[in-house]
Amino acid sequence: MRPETRWAYVFVLPWLIGLVLFQLGPMLASLALSFTEYDLISSPEFAGTANYARMAQDPKVAVAIGNTVLYTALHVPLAITLALGLALMLNRIGGRGAGVFRTIFYLPSMTPYVAVGVLFLFLLNGQAGMVNQFLGLFGVEGPQWTTDPDWILPGIVLMSLWNLGSTTIILFAALRNVPAELAEAAMIDGAGAWARFRRITLPMISPALFFVVIINTIASLQMFDQVYAMFFGNQVTQQASGDSALFYVVYLFQQAFQFLHMGYASALAWVLFLVIALITLVQWKLGGRLVHYEAGERA
Amino acid sequence: MRRRPFFWMMLAAASVIFLYPFVWLVVASLKPRSHTFADPFVPWPDPFAPENYAVVWEAVPMLAWLVNTVLVGLAAALAVTLSSAFVAFGFAYFRFPGRNVIFASVLGTMMLPAAVTLVPTYLIWHAAGLTGTQVPLWAGNLFGSAFYIFLLRQFLLGVPRYVFEAARVDGATYLDLFWRIAVPLAKPALIIAFVFELKASWFDLMKPLVYLQDPSLFTLPRGLKAVVDQFYQGGDPKWELVLAASVITTLPLVVVFFAGQRYFVQGVATTGHR
Numbered sequence: 224m225r226p227e228t229r230w231a232y233v234f235v236l237p238w239l240i241g242l243v244l245f246q247l248g249p250m251l252a253s254l255a256l257s258f259t260e261y262d263l264i265s266s267p268e269f270a271g272t273a274n275y276a277r278m279a280q281d282p283k284v285a286v287a288i289g290n291t292v293l294y295t296a297l298h299v300p301l302a303i304t305l306a307l308g309l310a311l312m313l314n315r316i317g318g319r320g321a322g323v324f325r326t327i328f329y330l331p332s333m334t335p336y337v338a339v340g341v342l343f344l345f346l347l348n349g350q351a352g353m354v355n356q357f358l359g360l361f362g363v364e365g366p367q368w369t370t371d372p373d374w375i376l377p378g379i380v381l382m383s384l385w386n387l388g389s390t391t392i393i394l395f396a397a398l399r400n401v402p403a404e405l406a407e408a409a410m411i412d413g414a415g416a417w418a419r420f421r422r423i424t425l426p427m428i429s430p431a432l433f434f435v436v437i438i439n440t441i442a443s444l445q446m447f448d449q450v451y452a453m454f455f456g457n458q459v460t461q462q463a464s465g466d467s468a469l470f471y472v473v474y475l476f477q478q479a480f481q482f483l484h485m486g487y488a489s490a491l492a493w494v495l496f497l498v499i500a501l502i503t504l505v506q507w508k509l510g511g512r513l514v515h516y517e518a519g520e521r522a
Numbered sequence: 523m524r525r526r527p528f529f530w531m532m533l534a535a536a537s538v539i540f541l542y543p544f545v546w547l548v549v550a551s552l553k554p555r556s557h558t559f560a561d562p563f564v565p566w567p568d569p570f571a572p573e574n575y576a577v578v579w580e581a582v583p584m585l586a587w588l589v590n591t592v593l594v595g596l597a598a599a600l601a602v603t604l605s606s607a608f609v610a611f612g613f614a615y616f617r618f619p620g621r622n623v624i625f626a627s628v629l630g631t632m633m634l635p636a637a638v639t640l641v642p643t644y645l646i647w648h649a650a651g652l653t654g655t656q657v658p659l660w661a662g663n664l665f666g667s668a669f670y671i672f673l674l675r676q677f678l679l680g681v682p683r684y685v686f687e688a689a690r691v692d693g694a695t696y697l698d699l700f701w702r703i704a705v706p707l708a709k710p711a712l713i714i715a716f717v718f719e720l721k722a723s724w725f726d727l728m729k730p731l732v733y734l735q736d737p738s739l740f741t742l743p744r745g746l747k748a749v750v751d752q753f754y755q756g757g758d759p760k761w762e763l764v765l766a767a768s769v770i771t772t773l774p775l776v777v778v779f780f781a782g783q784r785y786f787v788q789g790v791a792t793t794g795h796r
Contacts (some may be wrong), residue, residue, distance in 0.1 A: 324536075327541055
């Protein structure tokens with residue numbers, strides 16, 4: 224081997240070690256574990272497809288999937304529409320002012336998720352929280368966001384919409400790359416504001432839009448920190464919220480580290496992996512048709 | 523520009539929505555318990571109760587949590603930045619058999635959900651006898667991270683080849699090329715990786731929940747979770763302590779953000795990292 228090649232492998236070696244030790248290895252191990260029963264104390268026992276069969280019958284899995292999917296279906300379109308609105312506002316301000324407001328919009332994204340969860344326990348408090356006091360100013364009696372099973376998920380969606388910083392910044396960066404000449408030319412041709420937005424801006428930023436749809440979807444399906452901080456790990460809150468805040472990764476976490484059902488948790492993890500891989504794939508296929516790429520942009 | 527006033531009203535409303543929860547948090551944390559929920563729209567604490575901070579500082583090992591968070595965060599950020607740069611230089615500078623396949627493995631793991639590897643990764647640290655210590659919170663970062671390797675490789679590909687070749691002619695070793703040329707040139711990208719990982723580490727609740735039992739080893743998010751569990755509910759809730767602990771958990775990161783703001787903004791815009 225040439226010394227140059229040898230050095231090349233020296234440089235990529237840390238990645239290869241990490242890949243085996245912390246990525247591929249654990250993935251394969253969790254696939255293997257998903258066919259066993261393992262409680263950390265006695266050694267794993269082969270269980271065939273029992274864990275997967277159990278998943279299909281576990282009512283909590285159905286609830287967790289339902290909550291997670293509903294949350295994702297509400298969060299992703301709302302978050303992206305609102306973030307696009309904010310990004311359009313930033314783009315219209317332009318210059319230094321845009322920087323100031325971009326900072327304001329991003330600030331909530333610097334709040335650790337546990338603190339966000341805690342803060343919203345207070346803000347969404349049914350009796351005295353700020354949100355309901357604000358609604359009260361208009362004579363609206365707000366719901367019991369943190370205790371009424373029907374309102375817990377909408378409350379969580381509301382909380383998630385406070386965190387639009389990253390999505391806004393990505394869309395704003397894309398908007399800034401839309402050449403002004405295009406809009407000007409269209410204006411001369413008599414195109415109105417909506418037509419310019421629909422026919423020029425939207426296609427030009429569609430790669431960025433597509434990207435934020437993917438990352439927001441993947442993140443939503445893995446929702447854990449805020450919800451766990453608010454509703455789990457504590458007898459009182461856990462009982463009060465019942466299963467209405469049970470998200471998929473929360474259930475996976477409980478199975479693994481509260482009940483030490485490592486095999487079952489691995490099966491849950493693999494199903495999540497397959498679902499996320501499938502969704503990413505479908506979104507790529509769809510995206511190829513819906514997204515407009517400038518020549519040479521799709522490297 | 524006909525609708526200017528409406529536009530500025532929308533902008534002001536959006537700003538208030540994003541900023542006011544912070545104001546409420548800080549103000550409420552400085553009020554006595556009996557007033558936590560009172561007058562939510564008055565942006566100053568009345569009555570003023572700064573002693574809440576002293577009380578929570580005494581009630582739980584806040585200082586230890588703060589120090590732990592800083593140390594774990596620095597270790598995690600430093601480890602991931604240096605190892606990712608090392609690997610990125612390998613991909614950017616060398617041509618070698620298998621390079622494309624290995625680089626594909628970098629891209630392939632970018633979307634891998636952390637939840638999938640949670641259980642087996644725990645088993646590895648369990649087998650190594652390191653559960654219950656802070657090591658699993660940062661040591662995985664010693665092997666680089668796909669996002670940062672990708673970012674740094676892109677950055678280094680932009681460095682003209684002759685810069686490296688000239689140094690080679692002058693007798694520089696490959697390690698020199700990495701340490702004396704690539705690292706200094708890639709500084710902006712290195713800072714992006716560093717601040718993002720610091721933030722990620724500061725945010726993390728899952729790993730401390732899984733790996734730490736001893737409260738004196740907790741990081742701030744794990745500590746805050748303990749504070750909520752202990753003081754938010756029950757017959758005698760101590761809301762003011764929960765709020766003060768939330769401020770202590772959040773404030774240092776906000777300061778870091780203002781210090782390194784342009785790196786955060788650039789980082790989000792270029793990598794799409796959350």
